[in-house]
Amino acid sequence: MKTMTPYDAIGEALAEEMRRDATVLAFGEGIATKRHDLVAEFGAARIRNTPLAEGIIAGTAAGAAATGLRPVVDLLFAPFLTFAMDELVNSAGKLRFLSGGQFSFPMVALAMTGAGWGVGAQHNHNVEAWFAHSPGLKVVMPSTAADFKGLLKSSIRDDNPVAFFLDVALLHAPGEVPEGEHVVPLGKAAIRRTGSDVTLVSYAKTVLGCLAAAETLAAEGISAEVIDLRTIKPWDEEAVLASVKKTGRLVVVHEASRTAGFGAEIAATVAEKAFEALRAPIVRLAGPDAPAASSWVLEQAFVPQADAIAGAARTAVARAMVLATA
Amino acid sequence: MKTMTPYDAIGEALAEEMRRDATVLAFGEGIATKRHDLVAEFGAARIRNTPLAEGIIAGTAAGAAATGLRPVVDLLFAPFLTFAMDELVNSAGKLRFLSGGQFSFPMVALAMTGAGWGVGAQHNHNVEAWFAHSPGLKVVMPSTAADFKGLLKSSIRDDNPVAFFLDVALLHAPGEVPEGEHVVPLGKAAIRRTGSDVTLVSYAKTVLGCLAAAETLAAEGISAEVIDLRTIKPWDEEAVLASVKKTGRLVVVHEASRTAGFGAEIAATVAEKAFEALRAPIVRLAGPDAPAASSWVLEQAFVPQADAIAGAARTAVARAMVLATA
């Protein structure tokens, strides 16, 4: 194990994949300035700065991906993806299908998001659910340095377009990363803590809140299982259903706004496929249905906190007991 | 009552609101060509053709809305909204909040979608869930000619940006519209049929499938309640929860792809707030997680049909009986 930030883990993943495969290249607004070590190793043709134009960055990635390259594009912050939606959704997401399978789009779009930088809703908007709802795309949102590296490597190797979200609050916090080749498969959740009374499902920064809540709950004799989805699409239904069948209670947590957030998909799937196992209402804890403010105090309050998660878990466990004795 | 198509009902709503309020105007790619009666009545300044550029159409609407006008923009087909996401989501949706309430954005964006024209996923993509997940926006998707008219009038009068989706399969099918002033409030569902055994919740074209299924079910002695949401955001939680508390079973139906579709929000909310009332797993019937094909046979097969809806309702009713006797 070595210790590094997710930001550096991303750099390492890029370097390793570029070494392994000459068709991998990366471009974006400033990536060549910020990652000059990669320019030094791979040359200016494979790490490129671009004009300030997200649409053509994403479109160029899609055109290149369909014709033999494996581009990684840095689109900076998630709200800027709004300028690249046609290229990501209509081209990369649909032209494989509409062409009857003539093309594939092995590309990765990186975008930062989430509370942590105090710059407001035009930089901080958790839109992973948009992309999960867009056929043809995969969606990744890691919580650990090791996963940033391992999932990015898998995303680059995947033959589908991947929207890869970077939670800014995590990006510069050092964590452990295994030495040597480290690849994490897409679509597999990580059970961060096993438990038997309640299942906490989350991804990105709120996984930390779930772990803190689980700690608190443990002290009270409540055993919480914490699942980190890591990949939002395809998501690991199996792992979540197995856990809920064991615990009978589900709390879903994410920073994205609650309404039509990805937590709804998780809750709905469980309400359909593990209904009989449920011993309490499914609870979602999520950001409010509001843009994120810049003001530090408001930005922090937007994110579901460990206390609230523990509270929801407690209620679920209590309610289930009432139901069981009714 | 008079009989007219939703297309004409939209024209009537526009004309009435433009007569009522001199700040209402409409523009889009070809609207002045297609609705020349409105040009004749209101002049070329208030019904305008635009250059082919969705971003600036939506942005101009947002800028105008914030400074005293009430624009309605015709963005043609929903996939073209991908070129207008910054303007709709980051500007119209967020600048009220980010400015601390200095501006409001009374505007309506119209977009067609859904199976019916055989032109594939770049014209037919049901993305209402994206907008429901975007704070600051409202989302409307009517199923009857009367609602097309009445909801458009409310949307124009509303002080918030509204994404108004037109299901192409419905647009040219005549229906009844009340004479005189007819305004339908946003956020109120319509109970299209009352019933006691199972609740079918839907919107747009699949409401018709639900009604047909309810007919079939009635003949078998199963009483289905059919709720037409009409407004997706804010949606009428109260009506749905009340119905499920009565019937104990919920089937949610829409044409949009299942994964992270709006049906998930409905199911998740019910699994949280009416959990104890549920007597069967919540079932979602939705389009597959795939783009829509052009080929007529595939396009039709994409949409949940009455048979499947009736089948899901039957299973729900049967399962609940099993549970009740277990």
Place this chain on the structure above:
Amino acid sequence: MQLIRSFEERSAASFAEGRSPGTCTCVGQEASAVGVVAALREDDLILTNHRSAGHLLARGADPGRLMAEVMGRATGYCGGKSGTLHVSAKELGVILTSTIVGGELSLAPGVALSVSMKGGDEIVTCFFGDGAACEGIFHEALNLAAVWKLPVLFVCENNEWQAFVHRRETMLTDDIASRASAYGIEGRTVDGNDVEAVLAAATEAAAKVRATRMPFLLETKTYRLRGHFEPDDQGYVDKAELASWKARDPIAALRASLLESGALTAGGAAAIERRVAERLDAAFTFAADSPWPSLDELTTHVYA
């Protein structure tokens, strides 16, 4: 050109008889398609848009498989999934067709980037309309291609219409090619109804792109003689304008000039028409007799 014209007219007639879906025909624009495509090498790549039949047929597409695609049949170029509006035929080098106006512009630089990175000397031709030139992505695509020195021949088929909006309602300038200078690249306007002129201009432009690896913006001035999308009664079209362009029909003009120069005889012209008719009879029969896709296809080709 005659094959394209007849294909489109039959397609419109077939729609009118309820035997096939509506299409965006390129009637009147055949010289632009044929002139440009004839100037390209076989290994050059082409991106087109919703009005693609001319580009595809000029590139040698099988009219049977093309009509089968329009009809949504399993034997079409895209297995019926595309239908008329996004027909790609990778085997012909006609790739990534998008019906999003501007989609082709967003994708072309990336295709040219692949060519560049592989070190090939192919060029990429991107057909788009005067309407697409109003989309922001036009600006972004030309600029990126210029800054990154990508070998793209941008061909703007300026047919004076953007669906139901006249070009004059959408821009103050007359030419689109003159916008090239904003990106530091070369541009040129050519009479798009004169196939010889288009061929000459496209040959020169393609040679420049191939040699310099820099983009070039070629504008072919032409006209959409039928409506936007079948059916379209063109009630909104100025009659004098339409008539003046009908008088400049590119096929009639070519026939007249070939007959006059003696390169074509009346008998030869009739023979061409006959051969085209026979080929299209077979093509339309093939398409109409082709099977529908199986319902499994609903979810195939979504993920690789």
Place this chain on the structure above:
Amino acid sequence: MQLIRSFEERSAASFAEGRSPGTCTCVGQEASAVGVVAALREDDLILTNHRSAGHLLARGADPGRLMAEVMGRATGYCGGKSGTLHVSAKELGVILTSTIVGGELSLAPGVALSVSMKGGDEIVTCFFGDGAACEGIFHEALNLAAVWKLPVLFVCENNEWQAFVHRRETMLTDDIASRASAYGIEGRTVDGNDVEAVLAAATEAAAKVRATRMPFLLETKTYRLRGHFEPDDQGYVDKAELASWKARDPIAALRASLLESGALTAGGAAAIERRVAERLDAAFTFAADSPWPSLDELTTHVYA
């Protein structure tokens, strides 16, 4: 200009001391802001972007409320919700600030449409950067404003940088104003570090927009003397380029010329600096002492 410079330098210092969040300062670009804003009428409307302090202060914004906004306090222009990057002050006519690069361009034509429909003779000024000129929305906004004859003075503050990318990496041309001709409108480039020249050019341009109700593209050539967003060590900036622009500091230049002409004395200059310092002392104290927004504000102002 001195107020702007000092505000920004104190803001950077305050960030370095951990007392306020990072900002995009406009150090080096003060002449562009002051020259243009001085050319406008009080009832003209302004749209700006992430680098807005110059425009706001030139328009008379209260530095205390501005710094309170940067610090995310309840007393800021936007109640702390905006923070530094999207400060609007409707009371000053500085509206719809967006930190999405190009956002201001997308909104300006609509504001001008409102003005036009009301029949007023105000004009709308839209400040954006050379980076924004690369976004497709630049193309769409200028084109729409031209076709619809909207009174927008587009002001491109070309400061040679787009965050961490040099302008030369993003376009082949040197001027942005020359793109005006692609839209059939007028454009002009002016030395953005010479406040008198900017004022003269902006006055002329504003008068043209007011009289003709047609958009105009004015480009002020200037330079971002501090980094993109605090902190920024400018390690990636060419030292010679930075030095040459530092030698052309707009404030030093103005001071020198005023001293030379006798319009300003050394004592007068010192007095200005003292007044500015006092004002900013009070402003920064006001901001730092201001309360945070209440947590209820999380969900206010979402829907009207």
